[in-house]
Amino acid sequence: MTEPLVFMYSGQGSQYFHMTRELYERNPRYRLWMEHCDEIASPIIGKSLLDTIFDPRRDRSDPFDSLPDSSAALVCVEYSLTRVVQELGYQPDFLLGYSLGEISAAVVAEALPLEDGVCFAVEFGRLLEQRTPRCGMLAIVGSADLLRTHAPLFTDCWVTARNFDGNFVVSGRSADVDELERALDAEQILSQRLPVDYGVHTALIDPVEEQARRLMDVLSFAPPQIPIISSATADRVDALSVDGVWAAVRQPVQFSRAVEKMTAAGGATFADLGPSATLATFVKYITARGDGSSQVSTVNRFGNDVKSMTDFRAFMTAL
Missing domain, CATH: 3.40.366.10 (Malonyl-Coenzyme A Acyl Carrier Protein, domain 2)
Incomplete structure (x- = not known):
């Protein structure tokens, strides 16, 4: 090798x-x-x-x-x-x-x-x-361009990881991430809730x-x-x-x-x-x-x- x-x-x-x-x-x-x-x-x-x-x-x-x-x-x-x-x-x-x-x-x-x-x-x-407050973490399957094209959805959340082109992670207070998850689902944008409940x-x-x-x-x-x-x-x-x-x-x-x-x-x-x-x-x-x-x-x-x-x-x- x-x-x-x-x-x-x-x-x-x-x-x-x-x-x-x-x-x-x-x-x-x-x-x-x-x-x-x-x-x-x-x-x-x-x-x-x-x-x-x-x-x-x-x-x-x-x-x-x-x-x-x-x-x-x-x-x-x-x-x-x-x-x-x-x-x-x-x-x-x-x-x-x-x-x-x-x-x-x-x-x-x-x-x-x-x-x-x-x-x-x-x-x-x-x-x-x-x-620290209870939070949520959401992995999003989509381009980071979503942060620009759908900016209002992410207002109360932070980008916490950029994994590859087509996958990034956002976090925020639990209620804000709940709302984001529902909004992404309505837009048919795939996301997955991660078992992390605090705002690292x-x-x-x-x-x-x-x-x-x-x-x-x-x-x-x-x-x-x-x-x-x-x-x-x-x-x-x-x-x-x-x-x-x-x-x-x-x-x-x-x-x-x-x-x-x-x-x-x-x-x-x-x-x-x-x-x-x-x-x-x-x-x-x-x-x-x-x-x-x-x-x-x-x-x-x-x-x-x-x-x-x-x-x-x-x-x-x-x-």
Whole structure:
């Protein structure tokens, strides 16, 4: 393989109950890493993380919308998937985080201890739940030109992510997003509600910036051992900082721009280490111009985790 290998980490909206359950049950190494994470995360969230993810009372389709619990779950799942893939012999040249996924990337890069990453994800989630208004997040299937041609519909919402040409995300207070969703439906514009109930990447979290920065002040930053690319800036992160972490959760996600910059000089292989294969799908549309890039996922929402991991190994072997 000559192209650089990029590990990608998704954020809020990609989580779901029972994610990676089959892999946990059938892959001893993944189970070992998840149990390691459970020992760290459970005292922080006040209950078993594994019991929370694999709660038998919950269906896969139920919204996993407790921000502290789902944030801890995402960091731990993405970390454990990475450890399994690294043990298979695949080492990334770059890490690309999307929103909360930037915390996962920092942990994998050893720029942030796992304990710190989980603790910050949980405490920041609690802060948003306790001190910021309930919001909604809507993924829109359509050109960003809609923001100009249908500007009045978006008056009380913020663009929080640009995923690829034909897919962007907006957020706002719950009532405003409800109204936008109805208006888009009336215009026959496709959209999907995401399980994110707080206003990350909007001005609605600005009132808790000071408290959030205090949470970040106690984090133990170290130089990244693997280069990190931020989706907030589309630039390389040479050193973690409080300003950089705040930007990751406050600024809009510029995922398409980040991928375009990474592939401007040639192709890359993008491996999705998130639970939903969301980012691999985004990359497919961004790099469709034929620059030699490729994308692959490790698991997805459909639950065939062992087959997905086998397919991942076959894909990587064929490169």
